[in-house]
Amino acid sequence: MFGLIGHLTSLEHAQSVARELGYPEYADQGLEFWCSAPPQIVDRIKVTSATGQQIEGLYVESCFLPEMLAGNKIKTAIRKILNAMALAQKNDVDITALGGFSSIIFENFNLSQMSSVRNIQLEFNRFTTGNTHTAYIICRQIEEASRKFGIDLAKATVTVCGATGDIGSAVCRWLDARTNIKELLLVARNRERLQELQAQLGRGKVLEIDEALPQSDIIVWVASMAKGMAIDPATLKHPCILIDGGYPKNMSTLVQEEGIHVIDGGIVEHSLDIDWKIMKIVNMTAPARQLFACFAESMLLEFEGWHTNFSWGRNQISIENMDKIGEVSIKHGFRPLIN
Numbered sequence: 001m002f003g004l005i006g007h008l009t010s011l012e013h014a015q016s017v018a019r020e021l022g023y024p025e026y027a028d029q030g031l032e033f034w035c036s037a038p039p040q041i042v043d044r045i046k047v048t049s050a051t052g053q054q055i056e057g058l059y060v061e062s063c064f065l066p067e068m069l070a071g072n073k074i075k076t077a078i079r080k081i082l083n084a085m086a087l088a089q090k091n092d093v094d095i096t097a098l099g100g101f102s103s104i105i106f107e108n109f110n111l112s113q114m115s116s117v118r119n120i121q122l123e124f125n126r127f128t129t130g131n132t133h134t135a136y137i138i139c140r141q142i143e144e145a146s147r148k149f150g151i152d153l154a155k156a157t158v159t160v161c162g163a164t165g166d167i168g169s170a171v172c173r174w175l176d177a178r179t180n181i182k183e184l185l186l187v188a189r190n191r192e193r194l195q196e197l198q199a200q201l202g203r204g205k206v207l208e209i210d211e212a213l214p215q216s217d218i219i220v221w222v223a224s225m226a227k228g229m230a231i232d233p234a235t236l237k238h239p240c241i242l243i244d245g246g247y248p249k250n251m252s253t254l255v256q257e258e259g260i261h262v263i264d265g266g267i268v269e270h271s272l273d274i275d276w277k278i279m280k281i282v283n284m285t286a287p288a289r290q291l292f293a294c295f296a297e298s299m300l301l302e303f304e305g306w307h308t309n310f311s312w313g314r315n316q317i318s319i320e321n322m323d324k325i326g327e328v329s330i331k332h333g334f335r336p337l338i339n
């Protein structure tokens with residue numbers, strides 16, 4: 001069985017979901033309520049592969065909200081993720097994806113040193129960040145969107161915002177090895193880490209976000225921002241492709257302008273309907289078929305019987321593993337979403 005650990009994008013989102021699901025008493029509650037809420041199994045899932053194989057899984061809502069980080073409720077955030085992992089393991093889930101901020105909290109606050117949760121000893125090989133599949137899907141989106149919108153990669157300047165992150169660094173390595181892009185711009189806050197990445201790649205220009213955006217033909221957003229930033233489309237090149245892989249989204253602005261193409265980054269579409277309710281809650285356009293690539297990774301590991309932490313640690317995603325997960329992604333009927 002596979003598992004998915006997820007969370008909602010904001011307190012406002014959590015309140016509206018509670019209202020929609022018929023829990024008005026939860027809908028009026030503030031952050032303190034969500035801080036004390038335990039994880040819940042809120043969905044039981046059946047997925048059929050394009051090969052005909054069927055698997056079953058669980059969705060665990062961790063009740064973590066990004067406001068907990070912004071409000072410095074770090075201990076609460078840690079407790080949310082550890083409790084959700086323990087709940088998945090207690091339910092005999094073989095492989096569980098740590099969606100969105102779950103894996104970021106796991107890494108940033110060293111949760112590997114906190115493997116005892118009450119009477120449960122967490123077995124980390126039962127979990128995956130799902131980031132290898134996410135990076136693979138974003139790279140396929142770069143390829144397909146540039147073809148669709150007539151941007152020649154050989155002449156293109158590509159910015160990766162969140163370049164030093166787990167997904168961002170994998171995308172940079174892939175852009176370097178597998179494409180002939182003209183220029184790679186590296187954006188994040190920590191200069192030292194950016195310079196290390198630049199040295200590893202042997203290329204790339206380190207720039208501030210405001211300098212990078214107006215020069216870019218393609219912008220990949222994979223920064224771990226608790227709240228999205230506003231973009232002024234007038235400052236962008238036309239045409240320009242924006243691939244927003246953040247969860248919550250890195251861009252708070254709804255850009256709808258001729259020549260600006262916004263793609264939901266790291267999202268896959270399955271070729272068959274999935275029997276579940278949960279993607280309606282995160283506002284997917286086609287909730288029966290569309291999902292986060294990191295969730296799809298745990299499904300792929302279950303389909304293949306690879307019960308191992310395929311994506312783990314930080315900045316260790318190899319192009320070989322992106323190819324490997326990409327091959328089974330196609331085999332089981334997933335494709336990158338190009339809106």
Ligand code: NDP
Binds near residue numbers: 161163168
């Ligand atoms: P990491 O924590 O590994 O990396 C985050 C990166 O963002 C770092 O380079 C960090 O560098 C940078 N960053 C953080 N804040 C800012 C900022 N304000 N401005 C510029 N750069 C910033 O994260 P992941 O690679 O694991 O995840 C990245 C994003 O992808 C997250 O939003 C996550 O929720 C999302 N995600 C989406 C998935 C999907 O299936 N679609 C799956 C998994 C994750 P620095 O700190 O130096 O700024």
